[in-house]
Amino acid sequence: MKVAVFSTKTYDRQFLTDANTESNHELVFFESRLTHDTAALASGFEAVCAFINDELHAETLRKIASKGTKLVALRSAGFNHVDLHTATELGIKVVRVPAYSPQAVAEHAVGLILTLNRKYHRAFNRVRESNFSLNGLLGFDLYGSTVGIVGTGKIGVCFAQIMKGFGCNLLAYDIYQNPLCVEMGVKYVELPELLRNSDIVSLHCPLTKESHHMINTESLKDFNPGAMLINTSRGGLIDTKAVIDALKSGRIGYLGLDVYELEGSLFFEDLSDQVIQDDIFGRLINFPNVVITGHQAFFTRNALQNIAQATISNITDIATGRPCPNIILPEQAIAV
Numbered sequence: 495m496k497v498a499v500f501s502t503k504t505y506d507r508q509f510l511t512d513a514n515t516e517s518n519h520e521l522v523f524f525e526s527r528l529t530h531d532t533a534a535l536a537s538g539f540e541a542v543c544a545f546i547n548d549e550l551h552a553e554t555l556r557k558i559a560s561k562g563t564k565l566v567a568l569r570s571a572g573f574n575h576v577d578l579h580t581a582t583e584l585g586i587k588v589v590r591v592p593a594y595s596p597q598a599v600a601e602h603a604v605g606l607i608l609t610l611n612r613k614y615h616r617a618f619n620r621v622r623e624s625n626f627s628l629n630g631l632l633g634f635d636l637y638g639s640t641v642g643i644v645g646t647g648k649i650g651v652c653f654a655q656i657m658k659g660f661g662c663n664l665l666a667y668d669i670y671q672n673p674l675c676v677e678m679g680v681k682y683v684e685l686p687e688l689l690r691n692s693d694i695v696s697l698h699c700p701l702t703k704e705s706h707h708m709i710n711t712e713s714l715k716d717f718n719p720g721a722m723l724i725n726t727s728r729g730g731l732i733d734t735k736a737v738i739d740a741l742k743s744g745r746i747g748y749l750g751l752d753v754y755e756l757e758g759s760l761f762f763e764d765l766s767d768q769v770i771q772d773d774i775f776g777r778l779i780n781f782p783n784v785v786i787t788g789h790q791a792f793f794t795r796n797a798l799q800n801i802a803q804a805t806i807s808n809i810t811d812i813a814t815g816r817p818c819p820n821i822i823l824p825e826q827a828i829a830v
């Protein structure tokens with residue numbers, strides 16, 4: 495199949511090319527994001543391969559459909575950025591990579607917790623400047639602390655396993671209870687109870703209409719004062735302005751983010767010689783108790799290999815008419 499691959503970096507090209515050796519799809523790599531303005535690049539391509547910050551709104555889908563695209567192959571698990579109703583209407587199939595390395599994301603969430611707690615980022619800079627003072631680096635034992643997990647699917651369960659290893663008490667909130675978590679001794683409670691009783695809250699649920707801004711001015715009032723909030727899931731789960739207020743008042747004591755509501759115009763690019771126009775983001779990065787990474791939780795060798803192999807296999811399934819286990823059904827529509 496002839497595939498227009500958007501939002502590609504050197505590493506995407508390398509892993510996808512390796513995975514494509516036997517299937518021999520015609521992959522054409524574009525650095526640019528897929529948006530309404532760049533959709534013309536997909537002209538004449540049966541398939542478009544997209545990543546998380548590509549825009550698959552109705553307008554873009556109509557444009558690519560009119561130029562012959564019949565398949566959207568996502569290189570991601572999340573599909574909140576795709577208008578599935580419009581895709582179905584236009585006869586475009588959408589496939590994704592439901593799991594590639596839940597461990598990669600769970601481990602990154604733990605990395606954010608350790609960094610915020612023991613302040614490795616500050617210690618690293620101090621020692622390089624021969625400043626060996628410990629003032630301001632005081633942390634707390636994870637052992638015995640309570641961790642609240644919101645969403646106990648593939649990533650949430652890996653995260654629970656790791657935090658159990660640290661000796662934490664585990665609470666969880668999910669619409670379904672995961673038997674693996676129950677077996678591990680995780681206690682399921684309602685969201686307000688989880689927020690009230692957790693020293694650390696980590697978000698691992700998808701972004702849907704229901705979960706959009708689940709952390710907002712109201713729910714922040716339930717937080718244990720000074721608690722830590724970690725989000726490696728999707729930026730839209732958090733009302734960022736409300737979180738800034740909560741950081742200023744001390745309602746939350748630490749914030750670790752790998753995702754951000756308006757990350758589309760920032761993440762994955764080197765903007766180091768530009769003035770960032772997003773004042774909310776600018777405010778966030780100036781708190782001493784905030785650590786932000788640019789959507790890198792998935793970014794391990796293992797995960798990239800799995801993403802590339804599953805993406806090529808999904809495209810081959812559709813190209814050869816084989817049933818594809820990773821097709822997204824219209825009833826799964828969760829675009830927000």
Ligand code: NAD
Nearest residue numbers: 572645646647648649668669698699700705726727791792
């Ligand atoms: P999953 O589908 O296995 O698990 C999601 C869990 O969330 C399920 O148990 C589901 O019941 C629960 N859930 C759904 N709606 C909920 C709600 N409103 N409140 C509480 N729980 C709810 O998904 P996963 O593989 O564990 O991935 C979780 C999320 O992580 C993805 O949706 C994606 O947004 C994000 N993710 C981020 C990265 C990254 O690099 N930062 C990488 C992969 C995935």
